[in-house]
Amino acid sequence: MAVVTQVSARSTVLLVEDDPDLRGAMAEALRDEGHEVVLALDGEEGLRLLTALETPCLVLIDLETPLVRGSVLVERLRADARFNRTRVVGLTGDPQPVPPGVAALLRKPVRLETLLTMVRRHCPGQDAATGSGS
Template sequence: MSTTRQRGSVLIVEDDEDIRAAMAELLEGEGFEVAVASNGQEGLEVLSQIGPPCLVLLDLMMPVMNGEDFLRHVRQDPAQSDIPIIIVTASGRAPLPGTQGILKKPFEISELFSTVNLHCR
């Protein structure tokens, strides 16, 4: 069963408070609704409350539940399996199966906006 994603709603799952806050502020300034979580477990809880966003920006290395575990849970849930997910990481790894790409830290603000605009609006 596929659900309709909220247009203009972005979930940021990032444990670094400064990065999370900066991304949220930038995207809110561009008119996006932004929800945030500091780890994968919080991210799953937020998803259950807000419904499917148009995009998830997902860090990989986090405490409690890492990005790969979050991704696995989301992809196993039929109501969330088609949510676009972009990995946001400083590592040089390739995109993970089930994701729509990587935004490598540090990134330019224009890269963030173009990535989000590709999936939202």
């Protein structure tokens, strides 16, 4: 279930999360902030979508996704020169250090205020789009 919204003036966030409630809430909050959001249910779908995207400003990855684990997705992303500048934030419920190739971790359950602060940090220049909705 890949969902892609097309609005070229917005920054793109790829969200890889298998929990439908969390994925929906995060996507809605990001869209409300003016971001284009591409959704993937698992790491395998995330890989397919990533190769089809122009460089997203941020990839949010559940590190425990089924099929292809988030850590494998991060390794593949980092091996592709097109995504050298793409920031990755891991989502996890487990206490763990920040894995290689990941800029930061958001602990589950994710607080939407914390998510939005993190995205603003990694997708600068979105102030004009904030609050524009979809």
